[in-house]
Amino acid sequence: xxxxxxxxxxxxxxxxxxxxxxxxxxxxxxxxxxxxxxxxxxxxxxxxxxxxxxxxxxxxxxxxxxxxxxxxxxxxxxxxxxxxxxxxxxxxxxxxxxxxxxxxxxxxxxxxxxxxxxxxxxxxxxxxxxxxxxxxxxxxxxxxxxxxxxxxxxxxxxxxxxxxxx
Numbered sequence: 001x002x003x004x005x006x007x008x009x010x011x012x013x014x015x016x017x018x019x020x021x022x023x024x025x026x027x028x029x030x031x032x033x034x035x036x037x038x039x040x041x042x043x044x045x046x047x048x049x050x051x052x053x054x055x056x057x058x059x060x061x062x063x064x065x066x067x068x069x070x071x072x073x074x075x076x077x078x079x080x081x082x083x084x085x086x087x088x089x090x091x092x093x094x095x096x097x098x099x100x101x102x103x104x105x106x107x108x109x110x111x112x113x114x115x116x117x118x119x120x121x122x123x124x125x126x127x128x129x130x131x132x133x134x135x136x137x138x139x140x141x142x143x144x145x146x147x148x149x150x151x152x153x154x155x156x157x158x159x160x161x162x163x164x165x166x
Contacts, residue, residue: 023048023092025103032139033063033078033109043072048092048099057087057102063109078109113138129155 003010026044033039045052054072062068065079068088085106091098113135123129135142144157151157 020049020092020094021047023052023090023094023099023101025088025090025101027103027105030074030105030107033066033107034139035078035081035109035111037112038075038077039066039107040073040075043068043074043088043090045072045090045101048090048101049094051093053091053093055089055091057089060086060088062086063107066107074107078107081109081111083108110139111137113142123152123155 003012024046026046030041043054052072053070054068055070056062056068061084062074062076063078063080063082063084066074066076068074072088072090083106085104087102087104089100089102091100114137116134116136117132120131133144146157
């Protein structure tokens with residue numbers, strides 16, 4: 001808008017400025033990965049101006065077999081056991097200059113579990129039966145399931161034990 005009262009003219013311009021919240025990476029930790037098992041986790045952030053682009057900080061690397069996509073997905077099949085610490089960088093599309101945030105995270109690749117219970121004691125009809133199942137390696141807690149067949153009548157699987165109702 002321009003207003004003139006000769007010899008003076010004034011101009012007024014209305015505009016709005018959008019201020020984005022600071023960019024922050026909200027992922028605080030990542031779950032363990034299983035050796036030679038599929039892995040996929042999505043990193044999260046708040047603030048900044050979309051789209052957010054993800055990368056590894058120079059000098060950082062993920063466990064062998066995993067990669068980080070520009071959309072923040074760590075995925076792949078890890079092929080070596082051990083803990084790996086790395087730093088991710090999230091960069092927003094801020095104009096005139098993008099903003100970045102960094103976060104140091106780690107992933108531990110664990111070997112698959114090995115069942116260490118090699119045999120079960122015999123059961124007697126009408127006598128209470130309870131035996132603990134055991135395993136080593138892998139990521140706990142374990143989820144147990146029956147690979148084949150069925151349990152004898154009266155037995156059920158509860159957590160890491162086989163139990164009877166007698």
